[in-house]
Amino acid sequence: MSMATRTDTRSSAPHIADSHDLIRVHGARVNNLKDISVEIPKRRLTVFTGVSGSGKSSLVFGTIAAESQRMINETYSAFVQGFMPTLARPEVDVLEGLTTAIIVDQERMGSNPRSTVGTATDANAMLRILFSRLGQPHIGSPNAYSFNVPSVKASGAITVERGAGKTKTERATFTRLGGMCPRCEGMGAVTDFDLSALYDDGLSLNEGALTIPGYSMDGWYGRIYRGCGFFDPDKPIRKYTRKELHDLLYKEPTKIKVEGINLTYEGLIPKIQKSMLSKDVDALQPHIRAFVERAVTFSTCPECDGTRLGKEARSSKIKGKNIADVCSMQISDLAVWVRSLDDPSVAPLLTGLQHLLDSFAEIGLGYLSLDRPAGTLSGGEAQRTKMIRHLGSSLTDVTYVFDEPTIGLHPHDIARMNDLLLQLRDKGNTVLVVEHKPEAIAIADHVVDLGPRAGTEGGEVVFEGTVEGLRASGTLTGRHLDDRASVKPSVRTPSGVLEVRGAGTHNLQDVDVDIPLGVLVVLTGVAGSGKSSLIDGSVSGRDGVVSVDQGAIKGSRRSNPATYTGLLDPIRKAFAKTNGVKPALFSANSEGACPACNGAGVIYTDLGVMATVESTCEDCEGRRFQAEVLEYTFGGRSIADVLAMPVAEAEEFFGAGEARIPAAHKILQRLADVGLGYVTLGQPLTTLSGGERQRLKLATRMAEKGGVYVLDEPTTGLHLADVEQLLGLLDRLVDSGKSVIVIEHHQAVMAHADWIIDLGPGAGHDGGRIVFEGTPADLVTTRSTLTGEHLAAYVGARPGLSRTP
Numbered sequence: 001m002s003m004a005t006r007t008d009t010r011s012s013a014p015h016i017a018d019s020h021d022l023i024r025v026h027g028a029r030v031n032n033l034k035d036i037s038v039e040i041p042k043r044r045l046t047v048f049t050g051v052s053g054s055g056k057s058s059l060v061f062g063t064i065a066a067e068s069q070r071m072i073n074e075t076y077s078a079f080v081q082g083f084m085p086t087l088a089r090p091e092v093d094v095l096e097g098l099t100t101a102i103i104v105d106q107e108r109m110g111s112n113p114r115s116t117v118g119t120a121t122d123a124n125a126m127l128r129i130l131f132s133r134l135g136q137p138h139i140g141s142p143n144a145y146s147f148n149v150p151s152v153k154a155s156g157a158i159t160v161e162r163g164a165g166k167t168k169t170e171r172a173t174f175t176r177l178g179g180m181c182p183r184c185e186g187m188g189a190v191t192d193f194d195l196s197a198l199y200d201d202g203l204s205l206n207e208g209a210l211t212i213p214g215y216s217m218d219g220w221y222g223r224i225y226r227g228c229g230f231f232d233p234d235k236p237i238r239k240y241t242r243k244e245l246h247d248l249l250y251k252e253p254t255k256i257k258v259e260g261i262n263l264t265y266e267g268l269i270p271k272i273q274k275s276m277l278s279k280d281v282d283a284l285q286p287h288i289r290a291f292v293e294r295a296v297t298f299s300t301c302p303e304c305d306g307t308r309l310g311k312e313a314r315s316s317k318i319k320g321k322n323i324a325d326v327c328s329m330q331i332s333d334l335a336v337w338v339r340s341l342d343d344p345s346v347a348p349l350l351t352g353l354q355h356l357l358d359s360f361a362e363i364g365l366g367y368l369s370l371d372r373p374a375g376t377l378s379g380g381e382a383q384r385t386k387m388i389r390h391l392g393s394s395l396t397d398v399t400y401v402f403d404e405p406t407i408g409l410h411p412h413d414i415a416r417m418n419d420l421l422l423q424l425r426d427k428g429n430t431v432l433v434v435e436h437k438p439e440a441i442a443i444a445d446h447v448v449d450l451g452p453r454a455g456t457e458g459g460e461v462v463f464e465g466t467v468e469g470l471r472a473s474g475t476l477t478g479r480h481l482d483d484r485a486s487v488k489p490s491v492r493t494p495s496g497v498l499e500v501r502g503a504g505t506h507n508l509q510d511v512d513v514d515i516p517l518g519v520l521v522v523l524t525g526v527a528g529s530g531k532s533s534l535i536d537g538s539v540s541g542r543d544g545v546v547s548v549d550q551g552a553i554k555g556s557r558r559s560n561p562a563t564y565t566g567l568l569d570p571i572r573k574a575f576a577k578t579n580g581v582k583p584a585l586f587s588a589n590s591e592g593a594c595p596a597c598n599g600a601g602v603i604y605t606d607l608g609v610m611a612t613v614e615s616t617c618e619d620c621e622g623r624r625f626q627a628e629v630l631e632y633t634f635g636g637r638s639i640a641d642v643l644a645m646p647v648a649e650a651e652e653f654f655g656a657g658e659a660r661i662p663a664a665h666k667i668l669q670r671l672a673d674v675g676l677g678y679v680t681l682g683q684p685l686t687t688l689s690g691g692e693r694q695r696l697k698l699a700t701r702m703a704e705k706g707g708v709y710v711l712d713e714p715t716t717g718l719h720l721a722d723v724e725q726l727l728g729l730l731d732r733l734v735d736s737g738k739s740v741i742v743i744e745h746h747q748a749v750m751a752h753a754d755w756i757i758d759l760g761p762g763a764g765h766d767g768g769r770i771v772f773e774g775t776p777a778d779l780v781t782t783r784s785t786l787t788g789e790h791l792a793a794y795v796g797a798r799p800g801l802s803r804t805p
Contacts, residue, residue, distance in 0.1 A: 027093030031058040032459040045431040047444035049477050051719040053454030056434045063090045065401045068101035101399045109374040109382045118370030126353045131323050135316035140177045145323050147186035147308035149178035179313040184301035188308040197295035201238040227258030228265045330764045332366035359388045364413045367528030367764025380408025396428035406437045410526040410745050411790040414439045449477045455678035480720035485748040487776045492519045492754045505537025507768040517739040519754035524787050528763030531743045546706035562681040570663040579632040586639045592629040594620035635659025643682030647671045670699040675725045708739045715746040727752050747794035758787045
């Protein structure tokens with residue numbers, strides 16, 4: 001009877017719950033969005049496209065995903081919310097039909113030196129359980145195989161109950177075996193200090209002997225060293241006794257009292273280890289990183305041979321391999337090894353581990369190893385590593401938000417990524433993708449094109465519909481969707497070569513290559529073939545080489561393009577000179593700051609667990625400066641007027657007439673050259689898109705003295721129309737006598753090259769060799785490599801034909 005009832009229910013009219021099939025956004029005004037409204041179909045794949053800076057990320061991440069996360073956070077108790085980031089409601093009138101949003105962005109994975117690919121994806125956790133069950137000899141729990149858990153030994157008195165209220169005190173010893181190597185503390189490397197880089201031993205502390213950044217005798221360090229009583233601050237360091245020198249350099253944390261204040265004294269070396277060496281070297285400020293590179297030598301730990309593990313963990317093996325051997329294997333090989341294990345007692349664990357390792361291969365990361373430090377992954381690799389945990393997820397009706405998932409992918413790998421996005425959609429999820437690549441736009445069920453231009457000229461929906469509709473729409477994206485670059489009819493002649501001999505970094509197999517100088521060289525190959533290893537290991541460190549990588553630029557919400565590029569310095573000096581006052585008055589972070597908002601332009605009101613409210617400062621009306629400062633003008637403009645100018649207008653303003661400042665004009669020219677003419681000088685760095693940040697970095701690095709420029713995927717975040725402008729910039733660099741080496745997957749850049757070096761044929765140990773060297777025309781003619789096939793298809797295809805993925 002109940003079955004019949006169920007059948008009747010199914011055959012009736014559609015349920016009202018099934019009518020909620022759209023995400024509705026009305027009146028979105030986040031960043032540069034101009035009160036836009038858009039309806040996005042659920043359980044479909046929607047691609048958001050448009051030039052860099054047109055408002056794609058503001059709509060997808062800043063509005064839809066941000067509101068979904070904020071509403072989920074509000075379901076937790078006030079106590080739990082106190083530990084979570086407080087999110088303000090996006091500036092939008094109506095948001096309906098939202099589902100749980102899972103964001104998979106390009107943020108680099110944490111630069112914690114203890115984090116590896118294995119620890120970040122739960123693969124290490126599964127392997128530790130596996131070894132604790134099957135490893136011979138058996139040494140203990142999964143913690144005994146973790147390089148982040150130290151061994152602990154303790155002894156003392158314990159109280160044992162003997163029944164009827166009787167107790168007896170007994171002496172006991174407690175041990176807990178951890179997997180951490182005691183010599184390097186699980187870091188895999190040991191550090192040695194060059195003491196001459198820490199201090200000048202001919203001087204006393206009071207004479208400024210210490211040469212460590214931030215260690216000045218004028219502040220608290222001076223008080224501590226003068227008041228600790230362990231040594232004489234007026235005696236030259238070379239005259240210290242052995243005990244005094246030990247106390248200065250190595251003393252354990254010790255409580256002391258200085259001028260009636262309780263303080264902790266600690267030797268220089270443990271203090272440096274905690275404050276500087278516990279972080280990833282690349283994440284340090286430039287002057288501190290320079291000090292660390294000068295003063296500290298890192299060498300492989302002699303005890304654990306870089307495996308990070310103690311001898312007990314290394315002694316326990318399965319089929320002749322310990323956990324360190326297994327983690328150092330290429331993931332595709334590790335998957336084969338795991339399949340060879342057959343033990344019913346751990347069958348579910350083996351199944352889960354196999355699925356996880358297969359996901360790595362499926363997503364194109366089979367060339368990594370689990371012991372690879374997470375901080376060394378590129379933005380694209382980090383994003384795909386985060387994707388892995390979602391591939392096997394049993395969640396449905398979730399909104400997945402991707403930020404350019406094809407970044408760092410060779411055209412050969414893009415088809416595979418497309419399949420994964422479609423898999424997520426076919427499980428009943430809504431997939432939102434911010435993307436520029438035509439191959440990825442082609443698979444969309446629905447397309448939202450923002451524009452028409454960038455910055456203040458963007459922020460509008462210029463097209464909504466199907467891919468075919470976009471192609472015929474006449475928008476900037478529609479017009480460029482079928483763009484094809486042709487191979488250059490003639491190429492430049494090299495002025496010399498940069499010799500690389502016996503390169504063996506990571507997976508490179510003793511590579512010898514001559515990189516031509518004075519021309520545009522493109523390095524290509526599938527992801528993981530060894531391109532970055534060749535550049536980082538054999539080219540970047542040389543004299544005269546300026547390297548622009550994908551690393552994030554650092555800056556708070558007070559930083560802007562004018563402060564980051566150094567543009568504000570000549571402008572402040574010019575204002576000060578014209579008006580006869582101090583340059584510090586023209587800094588919103590110094591004396592000229594509005595006292596009400598401290599130069600931020602906005603007042604932040606902290607409402608505890610509720611979102612921090614941001615309101616424009618009433619005193620300065622968001623202009624960040626004191627009223628008196630704004631009365632000083634230069635060329636008829638105040639400092640606030642200058643910071644509100646777009647780069648293109650400022651370039652004109654400072655380039656001629658009474659407001660001419662050659663130093664500022666030169667920086668503004670570089671910003672315009674990289675396509676940032678629409679960005680205002682005072683726009684906070686935190687509001688710039690990924691593509692804009694990378695181009696800002698490129699403009700800054702272009703000022704450095706160097707004959708060879710190395711660019712790592714400069715088309716990241718660039719719209720098809722912006723790629724032409726980038727090619728023009730690369731040509732101007734080469735024509736000015738520079739050598740330009742570009743790591744790139746974009747076929748338009750390959751076709752524009754004078755010389756191509758193709759690495760491969762595959763990834764990981766299947767790559768690491770040079771498979772082609774020559775001109776783009778030769779590569780297209782021979783089609784001898786994967787890159788050659790895709791480049792030939794790209795330059796030979798005609799608009800209207802289906803694209804080769």
